[in-house]
């Protein structure tokens with residue numbers, strides 16, 4: 001049964017604390033010390049592992065890889081100085097329209 005009292009915002013706060021106060025026992029601190037590019041690379045690896053789990057794995061594998069993915073996304077957001085709240089606000093803004101309407105309104109590449 002999921003712990004509905006634990007949110008991504010709680011994990012964001014833990015990550016922020018480790019970035020400020022983490023010592024050699026902290027994976028977050030060690031990853032941050034390797035730089036943003038390394039953290040972003042790890043995020044990409046976790047995304048690929050989630051895709052592989054989605055295609056060939058069971059629900060437990062998807063759950064496990066998704067947890068790795070979300071944690072690494074929060075680390076990258078923190079290193080970029082982007083609050084999770086900004087991402088949630090963008091998602092909330094998009095609820096006013098369908099995904100296809102949102103896609104049509106995007107600026108051209």
Ligand SMILES: N=c1c2ncn([C@@H]3O[C@H](COP(=O)(O)OP(=O)(O)OP(=O)(O)O)[C@@H](O)[C@H]3O)c2ncn1[C@@H]1O[C@H](COP(=O)(O)O)[C@@H](O)[C@H]1O
Nearest residue numbers: 011014015018022025026027028029042045067068071072
């Ligand atoms: N949710 C996570 C979390 N998910 C995944 N990971 C770590 O992410 C790493 C991913 O595994 P990989 O095998 O791909 O990477 P690796 O071989 O360890 O690392 P590289 O050598 O490839 O850089 C593992 O070391 C995991 O432990 C996490 N590390 C930390 N957290 C959370 O962050 C909190 C703070 O952690 P610390 O910073 O370690 O105190 C923890 O209490 C957790 O809540």
